[in-house]
């Protein structure tokens with residue numbers, strides 16, 4: 001008996017002839033009649049009992065079964081005891097009928113805003129159940145890559161940083177990644193990749209003004225609010241826990257207090273313009289960020305304005321003036337020297 005073997009594409013139509021078996025040496029004689037029979041059939045193939053022609057009976061799927069070894073018995077219709085066995089092998093060849101499938105339904109990644117260009121963010125992975133080039137995957141970012149911030153290695157699926165990140169400009173990216181096989185024609189699939197950019201403390205607090213000029217009356221009461229200093233910080237809330245203080249002892253005075261969280265400047269002690277008419281305060285603001293906090297400082301000029309709290313004082317308590325007679329009206333005969341510290 002001969003050994004038969006065929007290669008059949010998995011998308012071959014039902015009914016297609018795959019081959020023919022023939023028993024050539026079973027018996028010799030003018031009236032011989034041979035019957036063929038498929039042993040242990042699983043239903044994919046049909047064998048014509050007289051002609052030995054094998055046809056496809058069901059749609060094949062290489063991904064389920066890529067190889068069949070059919071056992072065929074041939075026997076003499078008159079003398080069934082005279083039989084012979086042959087084999088027919090069917091190799092199912094691949095058709096690109098499976099699109100790439102991602103190992104995850106969606107991908108999510110987090111990356112610090114200060115990482116170097118080239119840093120890997122995540123690795124995307126897709127497979128196809130096919131074989132050969134039909135399962136060779138190429139990756140591509142097809143949407144959402146604002147400013148070409150990321151790139152993907154087409155063969156490995158490794159997503160890396162390709163441009164500077166800045167949490168303050170963009171803190172999330174929504175990319176669509178395509179995986180395409182190399183079949184002819186190719187099949188492809190898409191998956192979402194959400195990249196969150198983590199804030200790093202890279203912004204200093206900024207005061208609302210370069211310096212502050214404030215005028216207060218000297219009769220202000222202790223705890224009176226003078227001014228609310230305001231600073232902002234572009235980082236996320238965790239790197240924007242602003243606190244205000246006088247940090248430099250030389251530039252702090254008992255006359256003033258600052259509320260650390262709200263930046264409210266208040267009177268700490270009775271003021272007296274006649275003693276000190278102006279102050280320069282330096283106020284620090286720290287963002288208490290991590291890993292390294294940032295701070296900024298600003299100068300505050302405080303002018304103390306007068307309040308009439310001093311009576312005029314003559315420079316001499318008693319004056320004696322000797323005035324000659326016959327002076328014209330309006331004659332200036334004396335000047336008082338009056339001092340008023342206000």
Ligand SMILES: [Ca+2]
Pocket residue numbers: 010062063094095096097098129130131134
């Ligand atoms: Ca296939």
Ligand SMILES: [Ca+2]
Pocket residue numbers: 096097098099100128129130134135181183187
């Ligand atoms: Ca495929």
Ligand SMILES: [Ca+2]
Pocket residue numbers: 201202203204205233234235239240287289294
């Ligand atoms: Ca900050």
Ligand SMILES: [Ca+2]
Pocket residue numbers: 113167168199200201202203234235236
């Ligand atoms: Ca930041």
